[in-house]
Structures are given as structure tokens and as C-alpha cells.
Amino acid sequence: MKTHVISVENHDDYISINDKIIWAKSPRILLVWPDHGRVRMLMSDLILIIRKAESVGSQIAVVCDESDIVDLCKQVNVSVFSSIPEAQKHAWRRPKKTRRLIRRSLASGNDTRLTELEKLKQKDIWLLPNWLRIFVFLLSLISVFSLIALFIPSAEIILEPKTIPQQINISIWANPNVQTVNLSGAVPIKKIPIVVQGSIIQKSTGVERVPTQFATGIVEFRNLTNRKIEIPTGTVVRTIGDELVRFVTTKASSLEAGIDTKISVPVTAINAGADGNVQANQIQAIEGEIGGNVVVNNPTALSGGVETKVTAPSTLDYEQARIKLLDQLNNEVKDEFLQEDQSDLFLLLDELTKLDEVLIEKLNPEVGIPSDQFELTMEVRYLVSYLSLTDIRSISTQSLITNLDSGFSLLPETLIIQQEGTPQINSNTEEVQVDITVYQQAIQVIPENEILDQITGQSIDSAAENLAKKFESVTINIQPGFVKRLPLLAFRIKVGIDENGS
Structure with missing residues (x-):
């Protein structure tokens, strides 16, 4: 078992030794007396030390060779050893009960300190005479x-407050410039963006000419030099003027040496269509390296270029389709808006719903591309205008409060707003005017503190009579039942509302 060793110094007394015992925190405490010098110790000191050890759950023993200390320890049955190793090897005796030691010490009268303390404990504190007791x-x-009379009685008062109907007519006017609700009837127009998309397919009504055949003919090259000129296949010749028409040779030729020698070469228009049908003497330019040594001309007209008429979407086709598609999307905006959470919607202003921005617009095919039909796809954003139910409730409540009787408050769950007639909407100025009728119940306010001040301590009948003058009905329940007056303490009275009645 763990043993804590405490070295007793010459200057120690029972107080300092008890302090060391408190800090020991061990089941066994060994007090070791000093080898030199003396420690003064009385029976009462030793008893107090034993008591302190018992209070912290420890058992004490002593290592000492002083005869007076050894005798004291034997009287209280505390083990005494000659050395620390001996104390750790042998079993320790349990000290005698401290109460028995105190009685024995009192009987002997040797320890005056213990005698005075015990006598003070046993002294009778009741020094009052019998009649005063x-x-x-x-x-x-x-x-x-008295305390029972004050605190035990309790009362519950159930009051049914009066209710009165409230009604008011309000002319609401709204426009986007109004920012907040005010009592004059002005409310803001709310706007929410809604994105919709759709497409429309229609027949093409435009007519386009599509080149289908190439113009052909003969051109004549004339040599301007005294040397032979080679004219390869694919040599480009063209007309002159604002609108150039190009042709290519379809056969390689050789222009003999000598000034003004000539040769005729077949050509074909580079682009199909009627533009290649040029008159005689219109082709006069050569593109390429031989252009400075040779001149060209078409002595006869070129022909054979043909264009075929086909249908294709025109600009007008797409403009008309755009109008029709936007009209369809405008109708879809309302359905899209109503599919969202509309708990705050009071009045949807269809006339003020406007196109805000075209986000995507696709033409398939483009204008002028041959096709019997075309498709227009659009994604657009609209601004949907409406009046907020929150704003209408706010202005309705404010208007009712200004006309409310003193001592009453509005019941929020009884608010009813009814639109009167058709709203007047100006699409140009975006101003809206609408008339509404507002209904709401007002309930009597119960001033609990004021009621308690008036009825505390009154009889049940008197309190009921006074309260009946102000409220629809009064019910008073008091505990215990034999008490005929309301409690004197206000906190013992509970005031409630008859919800079923109100």
C-alpha cells in the first residue's frame, strides 16, 4: 500500500502537521520525528491530528524515539516504529475512536484546551424563559x-374580448416610379424577368434565280510581238467596266510569231448564269503574264448562260414570322409566370408586359438561300408587371389602423381584400388605377397589468361585475374553492383569453 512520509520539524505544531496531511493524499501517512531537538505535543494535538487523517481517509503511524511521544501514541493506539523501513514492513494499528479519547481526556482534566472546547460545545444555547419560548x-x-394565505390561493380569469368589423375603400394608383407604399394610395409596380423560347416553321414566298448553265463562246488573241506566244488552258480573260465577268480558255493554243498574228480559242464563263451572256467586243482584258504581249477580243456574243427560278425565304418572310412568333411567346409568358410561386401576386398587368431583350435569334436557312420552307427560333426575355399582395396588404393595414378605435387591434388572419371593377391601365405611361374594399376584424386589447391592479384582493362577485362592463364575458376560477377573494399577490392571478368565444 502506498505510504506518504512526512518529516516533522522542530518548529511544527498540530496545525502545520494537519496542513501536510491534507496535501499528502495517501491511504497511509508516516510522521517521522526529528533526530535532534524536541517537538512539543499534547494529547489534544495528537487527537486533532488523528481526526484530520480520518477526515481525508488516511491512517497514521509515527517514527520516534522520544518517550513522551511514544507514551501518547500508545494511549491512542497509534503504531510507533524506530525506523522508516520497519514501518513499511509491519502492519499498523487502528487508532482509538476520537470521541472516546475526548471523554477520557475530559475525565482526567489534564488537557485544559480540550476541556474548554468540549464544554463550549455541550453548553445549552436555549437561555430564553419558557413563556418567551x-x-x-x-x-x-x-x-x-400568513404565508400560506398569500401564496397558496391562485386564480385564473378568462375574458372574452369584444370584436368589431372594420371596412374601408381605397383607390390604389401605381406606376414604376413609386418606390414604397404610402398612405396616399401609391404602390410600386413590380417587374420580374421571364425568359421564354420557341420556334416557327413557315413556307418560303421569296423567289431567287439560281444559275444552272455556263455561257460559252470564242475569243480571238492577237500577237503584239515577233515571237511565238503559248496560251495555256485556263487562261483567264474578262470584260472591262464596273461589273466584271470572267472566262477561262478550255484548250491550249499557240500564237504564231509576228505582229498581228491571230488565233481563235474557245472559252467558258467561270460563274454559271445569264451574266456570262456578254455581247460582242466586251471581252478585252487578259489576266496573267501574257497580258502585255497579247490582246484579246470576242468578235461574237457569248451565250448559253441560264438561271432557274426557285423559292427561298425572303426578308419579309422572316419579319412576318418574327411578329407571329413573338405574339405566341407573349401568350406563353403569362403561363410561365403563373407556374412559379405566386403567393405574393395580387393583380397581373398583362397590358404592361413588354419585350425586354432578344437573347437568341436563329434563321434557318438565311435569307435568299433556296428552300421551300424556313424555321425561325427565338429566345427572348419579357418583363412581367404585377401588383404585389404584400404591398396591397400593407397599405390596407395602414389605412385601417388610422381609423381604428382606441383599445382595439387588428386580427391579421381576418384581412379580406376585394377588387372593385376593372383596373384602369395606361400602357404609354404605365400607370394603373384600381379600387379595392378592405374588410378586417378588430379585437379588444386586454391590458393585463391594468386589470390586475383593479381586481387584486377583491371579492369574486365584485371583480366579475367590474370586468363584465368592459368585456363580452368573464369567467373566474379560484383555487382552493373555499376562498372567496382574489389573491393579494398579482403574480398568483393568471389572465387568459377565451379563444373560442373571440
């Missing part, structure tokens, strides 16, 4: 019954 006892009974 009886008076104090009766006074205590009266106090107890």
Missing part, C-alpha cells in the same frame, strides 16, 4: 399561516 412558537405559526 411559547410566544416565539405562536408567532412562528402565525407567520406560516
Whole structure:
């Protein structure tokens, strides 16, 4: 078992030794007396040390060779050893009970300090005469019954408040420039963006000419030099003027040496269509390296270029389709808006719903591309205008409060707003005017503190009579039932509302 060793110094007394015992925190405590010098110790000191050890759950033993200390320890049955190793090897005796030691010490009268302490404990503290004790006892009974009379009775008062209907007519006017609700009837127009998309397919009504055949003919090259000129296949010749028409040779040729030698070469228009049908003497330019040594001309007209008429979407086709598609999307905006949470919607202003921005617009095919039909796809954003139910409730409540009787408050769950007639909407100025009728119940306010001040301590009948003058009905329940008056303490009275009645 763990043993804590405490070295006792010459200057120690039972107080300092007890402090060391408190800090020891061990089941066994060994007090070791000093080898030199003396420690003064009385029976009362040793008893107090034993008591302190017992209070912290420890057992004590002593290592000492002083005869007076050894004798004291034997009297209280505390083990005494000659050395620390001996104390750790042998079993320790349990000290005698401290109460028995105190009685024995008192009987001997040797320890005056212990005698005075014990006598003070045993001294009778009731020094009052008998008649005063009886008076104090009766006074205590009266106090107890007084407290019972104050705190035990409790009362519950159930009141049914009066209710009165409230009604008011309000002319609402709204426009986007109004920012907040005010009592003059102005409310803001709310706007929410809604994105919709759709497409439309229609027949093409435009007509386009599509080149289908190439113009052909003969051109004549004339040599301007004294050397032979080679004219390869694919040599480009063209007309002159604002609108150039190009042709290519379809056969390689050789222009003999000598000034003004000539050769005729077949050509074909580079682009199909009627533009290649040029008159005689219109082709006069050569593109390429030989252009400075040779001149060209078409002695006869070129022909054979043909264009075929086909249908294709025109600009007008797409403009008309755009109008039709936007009209369809405008109708879809309302359905899209109503599919969202509309708990705050009071009035949807269809006339003020406007196109805000075209986000995507696709033409398939483009204008002028041959096709019997075309498709227009659009994604657009609209601004949907409406009047907020929150704003209408706010202005309705404010208007009712200004006309409310004193001592009443509005019941929020009874608010009813009814639109009167058709709203007047100006699409140009975006101003809206609408008339509404507002209905709401007002309930009597119950001033609990004021009621308690008036009825505390009154009889049940008197309190009920006074309260009946102000409220629809009054019910008073008091506990215990034999008490005929309301409690004197206000906190013992509970005031409630008859919700079923109101």
C-alpha cells in the first residue's frame, strides 16, 4: 500500500502537521520525528491530528524515539516504529475512536484546551424563559399561516374580448416610379424577368434565280510581238467596266510569231448564269503574264448562260414570322409566370408586359438561300408587371389602423381584400388605377397589468361585475374553492383569453 512520509520539524505544531496531511493524499501517512531537538505535543494535538487523517481517509503511524511521544501514541493506539523501513514492513494499528479519547481526556482534566472546547460545545444555547419560548412558537405559526394565505390561493380569469368589423375603400394608383407604399394610395409596380423560347416553321414566298448553265463562246488573241506566244488552258480573260465577268480558255493554243498574228480559242464563263451572256467586243482584258504581249477580243456574243427560278425565304418572310412568333411567346409568358410561386401576386398587368431583350435569334436557312420552307427560333426575355399582395396588404393595414378605435387591434388572419371593377391601365405611361374594399376584424386589447391592479384582493362577485362592463364575458376560477377573494399577490392571478368565444 502506498505510504506518504512526512518529516516533522522542530518548529511544527498540530496545525502545520494537519496542513501536510491534507496535501499528502495517501491511504497511509508516516510522521517521522526529528533526530535532534524536541517537538512539543499534547494529547489534544495528537487527537486533532488523528481526526484530520480520518477526515481525508488516511491512517497514521509515527517514527520516534522520544518517550513522551511514544507514551501518547500508545494511549491512542497509534503504531510507533524506530525506523522508516520497519514501518513499511509491519502492519499498523487502528487508532482509538476520537470521541472516546475526548471523554477520557475530559475525565482526567489534564488537557485544559480540550476541556474548554468540549464544554463550549455541550453548553445549552436555549437561555430564553419558557413563556418567551411559547410566544416565539405562536408567532412562528402565525407567520406560516400568513404565508400560506398569500401564496397558496391562485386564480385564473378568462375574458372574452369584444370584436368589431372594420371596412374601408381605397383607390390604389401605381406606376414604376413609386418606390414604397404610402398612405396616399401609391404602390410600386413590380417587374420580374421571364425568359421564354420557341420556334416557327413557315413556307418560303421569296423567289431567287439560281444559275444552272455556263455561257460559252470564242475569243480571238492577237500577237503584239515577233515571237511565238503559248496560251495555256485556263487562261483567264474578262470584260472591262464596273461589273466584271470572267472566262477561262478550255484548250491550249499557240500564237504564231509576228505582229498581228491571230488565233481563235474557245472559252467558258467561270460563274454559271445569264451574266456570262456578254455581247460582242466586251471581252478585252487578259489576266496573267501574257497580258502585255497579247490582246484579246470576242468578235461574237457569248451565250448559253441560264438561271432557274426557285423559292427561298425572303426578308419579309422572316419579319412576318418574327411578329407571329413573338405574339405566341407573349401568350406563353403569362403561363410561365403563373407556374412559379405566386403567393405574393395580387393583380397581373398583362397590358404592361413588354419585350425586354432578344437573347437568341436563329434563321434557318438565311435569307435568299433556296428552300421551300424556313424555321425561325427565338429566345427572348419579357418583363412581367404585377401588383404585389404584400404591398396591397400593407397599405390596407395602414389605412385601417388610422381609423381604428382606441383599445382595439387588428386580427391579421381576418384581412379580406376585394377588387372593385376593372383596373384602369395606361400602357404609354404605365400607370394603373384600381379600387379595392378592405374588410378586417378588430379585437379588444386586454391590458393585463391594468386589470390586475383593479381586481387584486377583491371579492369574486365584485371583480366579475367590474370586468363584465368592459368585456363580452368573464369567467373566474379560484383555487382552493373555499376562498372567496382574489389573491393579494398579482403574480398568483393568471389572465387568459377565451379563444373560442373571440
